[in-house]
Amino acid sequence: MPGYQVKLEHIAVEGVDDLVIRSLLDRQQFSDPQGEAHDLGISSATWPLFGLLWPSGAELAARMAQRPVIAGNRILEIGCGLALASLVGHRLGNDMTASDCHPLAAAFLLENLRLNNLPPMKYRHGDWRLAPPPSTRALVHGFFDLIIGSDLLYERxxxxxxxxxxxxxxxxxxxVWIVDPxxxxxxxxxxxxANxxxxxxxxxxxxxATAQxxxxxxxMLTYRRD
Incomplete structure (x- = not known):
């Protein structure tokens, strides 16, 4: 890929077939030739974080694999990065929408769907800050029965x-499910x-630790609103 290096990882999640995930090679990768990440407030130090697999994401994916599919339920993953939990839910037949603010998250998701022979899945730009993103991006909209995310509380x-x-x-x-380290x-x-x-x-x-x-x-933080 232009400007950065990638690798393929084989990920086992109990309850679904193994997944092949294209991720960034390491935390040293960075490429923002058009300044898209800069415009969204993503620094060079945080730019690679979306493209790596993280332990909390694996925990969330494992939890998604255990959840029964409920007809009509809409599920949103926020700050999805490589969207491992969304891919697991999608493979099981859930109505998934993945979302992130990183300009390359959609492209990585598209490639990981292809690598795993999965049908298309919805992706939306999801930035919870108040500053509006560029109008050309499809935004998160509507209401969801389950909202999931992992390692989202890393800054004040x-x-x-x-x-x-x-x-x-x-x-x-x-x-709402939030896995937090x-x-x-x-x-x-x-x-x-609570507010x-x-x-x-x-x-x-x-x-x-295990061999795998x-x-x-x-x-695991679970929130409910009646």
Whole structure:
């Protein structure tokens, strides 16, 4: 690929066939010749993060593989990056929409759908900040029965943009799943979600290392709004 290097990874998720994922080679990759990422406020240091597979994303994908498909349910993944959880849900037959603010996320998703012989899946530009994105991008719209995300609380959000975005797109009775690797911003986010009318249940995730996966410590945050 022009300006950056990629690799193929074979990912096993219990409950679905193995997935082939095209990802960035490492965290040193960067290419923004048209300044798209710059215009969206994405720095050179954070630019590669979308294109790597992260432990919290694997935990979210595993949880999606366990969820029964519910006819008529719409599911949105926010900050999807390589959209591993969305690909798992899509393979199982869920009505998935993946979303991210990175200018290359859609192209990587398209290629990963092709690599796994999967049919098209909806993708939308999802930036929970108040600044409007370029008008040419298809935006997240409508309401969803389940909203999912992983490792989203890595920076302070004093204006509650993320909780507000979730609140605007959560259907009546919706559920929200956030897998978080014990970030310090979690308590503030919990308060912001409470202000949006969500109750919260927290599950500690403490996985020992196995031959197939590294150890993981974090939390599964489940929010519900009646």
């Amino acid at each position: 959000d004093d204006d509650a943009h993320l909780a507000g975005f979730i609140g605007r797109h959560a259907a009546v009775g919706a559920e 014990n970030r310090s911003n979690r308590p503030a986010f919990n308060r912001q979600m 949006e009318g969500f109750s919260m249940q927290e599950e500690k995730l403490d996985r020992l 996966s590294a150890a993981y410590k974090g939390r």
